[in-house]
Amino acid sequence: MTSASSAKRIGGNNNNERSNREGLKGWLNPIKYGWERVSYWFQRLTGIFLLVYFIGHVYETSSLVNGPDAWAAMLEMTQTIGGHLFLILVIGASTFHSVNGIRLIFTHSGQGLGKPGRPDYPYDPASINNRQRSGLWIAFVLTAVAMLYGANVLFSGGE
Amino acid sequence: MNIFKRNKRKKLGKEISVKESNTSLSTTTSSSNQSSVKLRVFRINAIKDSNDVPHFDEFNVPVKRWTTVLDALLHAKSYQDSSIGIRYSCRMASCGSCGMKINGMPRLACYTKISDLNTNTITCEPLPNFPYIRDLVTDFSKFFEHHRSIMPFIQNKKADIENVNENSEFVQTPEDIDKFLQFSYCIRCGLCYSACPTVATDLKFPGPQALSQAYRYFADSRDTDKSNRLKVIDTNHGIWRCHFAGSCSNVCPKGVDPALGIQLLRSHLLGLSKNEKKVAKLQDRSITTATNYDSEQEGIV
């Protein structure tokens, strides 16, 4: 037997040395458990991102009430290359969140998950199937398409 | 990347595990088809010494093609360090006692062959989201508390359980049983609870096991207490904190598919379920003549 030197103190959210809850680390591990975990992670991430963007967007559009000069100043700040790239991310996030959200509404209603039955070896779960997963893949494809189209519109000025 | 590994196994069926095991051992196999692996075991004594610094101990254990992680751990415990704390019982994926994190994934140690892991270093850690007791042994009290909270028993006010001769036999067809049978295969191993991202942060969330058992009893035609069952889980830390991350179903060793049960239960709460619950008829057992037990009688298998 050899003793390893990799000792580490356990932290944990509850200041309880016995706790062993994964905490936020449990959320930030999107690839270990399959595509559905990836969907969960991206849905959460895009949701928070879109909420922040939404609040910012409501604030930036309010410059309209202060007249054309205020509006022009706001446009000067946002209609830059950085602003366009940010907007492309917003387009991607909103497309993914919407399409995956529709998929989740179906799965949360029990649609596309298969029926209960009598499990047999190798005990593959019915709910982890390509039918509902395909919704996620479609979301990724549509996100890419929307981002490309958005980039085309933004950088060409829509002409 | 683990996303693709599962599909590969599904495609080729059982053969892949044999092929993989032969391949993985070929680099270290001796003429007697035996090799050794490094076993890294998490050590902590949380009950006796709350200031104990957790660390890993390493052991070299001999393995064969059929050696499971539990075999390797028990070998290390028998011949190298008898103080290793392990919980196990049936050794055949039936009791759910030996759940632990093996190379980053919650698995049953008795059901995981070393050859299937495709690595020469096996890291064994206690199941996440369960408090430590010692080494690989964790505290399941909270887990069982969540299970109890969903009332895991049949409730039927019409059934007379005092007088066994009258109105105490339920009539259930095989189709009625199929609606909940797979969820009754749960062995309470806790792997789904460990894998769930919501359980990682939400102490009040019952977890996939409890929620799938809630569906098991909800879907059972012998049970009539629908409204109370739904009330218990319809809270801000109940069924709605499941987001179908699917990790529970991915790790379940018995094919219970808790994610399916939870989504089906949710569909009932949303009023979108196509399967209306059928309540089982009660058979009057006071009729005892043989002519009543023929195959034409409804519900007799």
Added chain:
Amino acid sequence: MVQMFFLVEESESQKMTAANIENNSKKKSNKNNRLSRITILRESQIMKIHYITGVGALFVVAVHIMMRLIMPYNMSLEYENVILNYKNIFYSLLLESILVLIAIHGFNGLRIILLELRQNEIWEKGVNILVILGLIGVIAYGTRTIIIANGLSMG
């Protein structure tokens, strides 16, 4: 040993079915009384609203984005053209509905995430209050913009 403990507990609870249910419902009604000052909807009702606002927002946001594409993008952002949009009552109603639907959906989503992070009464009450205030604040601020812009003259 842990498994045997569980089996014993299960049979005890089977004997005390009615008592357990009564105790559980009493505990839950106490908890509900405390929280009822802030939460007046069941979680299933809140989630139905979450799904409906999500789907609704999808349609109205799609129309909002299409409006940017009926003319060259840069032209659509000019002050006069934007004010023309706000003067159109249907477009103003569309913007208002986007505001309400996305605010409800977004802030409820934030509430869900925050509730999962910590679980104590102060945190949960604080999250509920913060979310409701944020919701009202954003809707009020956005509605102010729509109303004032609707009354503005061009240039």
